[in-house]
Amino acid sequence: MSLKGKHIGVALTGSFCTYEKVFQELQKLADEGAYIQTIFSNASASIDSRFGEANDFVKKAEEITGIKPMMTIAEAEPIGPKALLDILVILPCTGNTLAKLANGITDSPVLMAAKAHLRNNRPLLLSLSTNDALGMNMKNIGLLLNSKNIYFIPFGQDNPEKKPNSMIAHTELLIPSLESALEGQQLQPIIC
Numbered sequence: 001m002s003l004k005g006k007h008i009g010v011a012l013t014g015s016f017c018t019y020e021k022v023f024q025e026l027q028k029l030a031d032e033g034a035y036i037q038t039i040f041s042n043a044s045a046s047i048d049s050r051f052g053e054a055n056d057f058v059k060k061a062e063e064i065t066g067i068k069p070m071m072t073i074a075e076a077e078p079i080g081p082k083a084l085l086d087i088l089v090i091l092p093c094t095g096n097t098l099a100k101l102a103n104g105i106t107d108s109p110v111l112m113a114a115k116a117h118l119r120n121n122r123p124l125l126l127s128l129s130t131n132d133a134l135g136m137n138m139k140n141i142g143l144l145l146n147s148k149n150i151y152f153i154p155f156g157q158d159n160p161e162k163k164p165n166s167m168i169a170h171t172e173l174l175i176p177s178l179e180s181a182l183e184g185q186q187l188q189p190i191i192c
């Protein structure tokens with residue numbers, strides 16, 4: 001399935017170490033000819049870290065997509081009633097956002113986008129990046145794996161010796177994961 005002309009939401013949360021790869025994938029999506037609406041969580045819109053300045057990431061997202069990022073819950077809400085997106089990916093998805101999503105909490109622009117989009121019975125893809133995937137968040141991953149319209153970019157352990165509970169998505173599989181999810185399929189193998 002071609003992504004050309006598809007309306008794709010890309011919601012960024014505060015796993016800043018992944019941003020270099022995330023922006024490479026964003027560029028690839030833009031090159032495919034998709035309309036890309038980015039959405040920033042409060043953390044992703046405000047935290048400056050050793051991985052870069054928040055404002056620079058917001059600017060870069062607008063440069064790549066040509067569309068102003070959504071930065072507030074009020075801006076993200078119309079995704080539901082106006083059915084703005086064919087698919088939404090949370091890229092990257094922190095442990096924080098994953099846990100809230102699994103428990104029906106909607107207190108950031110990204111979670112508002114997810115809730116609004118899911119109400120339309122359309123696919124939501126998650127690009128996991130969290131140090132507690134095999135710990136505190138395992139139960140939430142289990143809940144989401146078993147939830148209607150939710151898919152995962154295949155993921156695996158990134159540093160079993162130093163971070164035994166950490167798991168991270170293979171962001172380079174974004175495009176095939178989007179294509180599969182749009183067809184109602186989970187890209188396999190999911191753990192790799």
Ligand SMILES: Cc1cc2nc3c(=O)[nH]c(=O)nc-3n(C[C@H](O)[C@H](O)[C@H](O)COP(=O)(O)O)c2cc1C
Pocket residue numbers: 012013014015016017041042043044047049050093094095096097108129130131
């Ligand atoms: C430099 C830095 C790197 C971080 N990396 C991660 C990460 O990879 N995964 C994660 O789950 N949280 C990470 N965090 C913590 C989240 O940013 C924090 O939980 C925040 O509340 C997430 O909010 P959000 O999910 O609404 O974006 C990091 C924080 C900082 C400051």
